[in-house]
Amino acid sequence: MAAHLLPRMLGNVLLLLRSLLRSSGDGLAPAAGGGTGTLSEATVATDWKKNLTPGQFYVTREKGTEPLFSGIYLNNTELGIYYCVCCNAPLFSSEKKYNSGTGWPSFSEVYGTRGRDESNTNIMRRPDNSSGSIRTEVICKRCDAHLGHVFDDGPTPSGQRFCINSVSLNFKQGSGQ
Ligand SMILES: [Zn+2]
Numbered sequence: 001m002a003a004h005l006l007p008r009m010l011g012n013v014l015l016l017l018r019s020l021l022r023s024s025g026d027g028l029a030p031a032a033g034g035g036t037g038t039l040s041e042a043t044v045a046t047d048w049k050k051n052l053t054p055g056q057f058y059v060t061r062e063k064g065t066e067p068l069f070s071g072i073y074l075n076n077t078e079l080g081i082y083y084c085v086c087c088n089a090p091l092f093s094s095e096k097k098y099n100s101g102t103g104w105p106s107f108s109e110v111y112g113t114r115g116r117d118e119s120n121t122n123i124m125r126r127p128d129n130s131s132g133s134i135r136t137e138v139i140c141k142r143c144d145a146h147l148g149h150v151f152d153d154g155p156t157p158s159g160q161r162f163c164i165n166s167v168s169l170n171f172k173q174g175s176g177q
Pocket residue numbers: 084085086087088089140141142143144145
């Protein structure tokens with residue numbers, strides 16, 4: 001091979017490299033500046049982790065259950081409202097709290113219920129088959145926090161027992177109005 005061809009070949013290689021670098025640079029530019037503005041699920045989870053204690057995160061975001069007879073609100077008889085620990089939506093009133101003997105704070109009705117109509121409350125019900133039995137999960141309508149479950153063995157007149165984890169709640173004294 002003639003020695004004089006070498007510089008030309010090197011020149012071609014450099015040109016090729018430069019065009020490759022330029023095109024990859026062009027390719028990156030729109031992606032870097034073109035975020036959609038929506039948060040990924042991972043980002044949201046990280047934010048909850050930052051703002052909640054590990055126990056609160058485990059129960060509300062990973063559908064955990066606090067150990068029975070451990071919750072700080074189990075025996076709370078003060079008058080007031082129980083709010084969602086994640087988003088501060090009012091969920092339950094002390095008026096409908098009762099001692100079910102199960103080891104978790106229990107309520108016979110959701111705050112804002114009219115008759116049997118829960119459409120103006122901040123909770124949602126969702127079927128839960130995770131433990132082998134069919135239960136009804138109770139979730140915060142506003143932020144999707146797992147709160148507990150509802151059973152149909154509560155006191156009259158509602159006949160319902162909302163079995164709620166203390167760590168998913170934040171109690172504030174007063175009427176909540
Ligand atoms: Zn909430």
